[in-house]
Amino acid sequence: MKKQNVSDAVIRRLPRYYRYLHDLHRKGIVRISSSSLGEKMGITASQIRQDLSCFGEFGQQGYGYNVEELRAEIGHILGVDRQHRVIVVGAGNLGRALINNFRFHDSGFLLEAAFDVSPNLIGTEVGGVPVLNMTELERFIPEHRPDVAVLTVPQAVAQSTANRLIDLGVRGFWNFTNVELTSTVENVRFEDVHFADSLLTLSYRITAR
């Protein structure tokens, strides 16, 4: 690790590098140069080398990069080898769809439990994950110390639920509520998935003018 302040633009490109390197590795490709990777990804070789230089020196002059080695390095930078623990808070349609479909493990996350208020759901299992009563949060979190909460609760309780989780020690939020959350507590991180914003940018681009 080299740089202190890596820009958000660089960070947001890392997962894409990780994905491409993963695919190349699966295809059995052993080495790649920044120029051929750039061609595949539709970006410049300069950008790739500049981005990587934020974190260290991973290549070799005259050779390029070892695909599996670079994939592992970027995975390490992203923290996929940390076995972060995650819980799903709100086991409605969206929460259950994520549990059933999203491969948390592939991103290095260990999904430990889901929480809901609905008596119909409490006590059941979704995709092998137990759904617990929301009232259990106060017991569960100090015991299991999850790193991230997937927030899939109704908008009306989004901020109050986040506050409750922050008080209990959760610092990472994967926020699907479409509410912009805030906190004054240090080191709390919100990653928002704003479906509506995403669809509206598509709407803009297909709108004839």
Place this chain on the structure above:
Amino acid sequence: MKKQNVSDAVIRRLPRYYRYLHDLHRKGIVRISSSSLGEKMGITASQIRQDLSCFGEFGQQGYGYNVEELRAEIGHILGVDRQHRVIVVGAGNLGRALINNFRFHDSGFLLEAAFDVSPNLIGTEVGGVPVLNMTELERFIPEHRPDVAVLTVPQAVAQSTANRLIDLGVRGFWNFTNVELTSTVENVRFEDVHFADSLLTLSYRITAR
């Protein structure tokens, strides 16, 4: 409409402006200045004025902006008043979760039908939307001319399904497959929702180093 080339950075901020103005309007606020809006949103007044100037002149010196008027203008720029038609292709967990939870109407979209290959799903309704056989696409699309397809099919058939829809005339794709789609056909637009990329950026930011 003024500018030809509005940068992606500006376009991606528009939905957020739209959201904030919507909230202000709901709260009964009639006028707002760029500086007080900027303060609320955590951005500079300059940026707001610069962004808006890409599309026209919506304010008044000494007064600021009429909230409802500006909201409507940005809505128009984004195309929410176009009643774009949308179909969901792939009615698995994620497709059904979107149909049940996502307010397509609030973004100006009219959800017309869902499609799947599963006999268990074909013929049923999800959230008031009929689930049709994928084989019906060839009949349905020329007839209803949907503007956007929500792509929630398995990764293995993502590109081939996209190609099929493009051949039938679909030009907008809200892509949840985590596969990067391509097309040589003009005016085809892909808006990717990369869950894994999003979670990995969160992983990066909570990883102690």
Place this chain on the structure above:
DNA sequence: TAGATTGTTAATCGATTAACAATC
């Protein structure tokens, strides 16, 4: 060794912020 390709420094480009005349 010769060719290829890195990591890094310098140049360019674009986006954000500041300043201010115009004017409601």
Place this chain on the structure above:
DNA sequence: TAGATTGTTAATCGATTAACAATC
């Protein structure tokens, strides 16, 4: 009218691209 705030031009900042010495 005086104060406030716009739209726009200029200045600054940061990110991307180009160039190249170092070296495998």
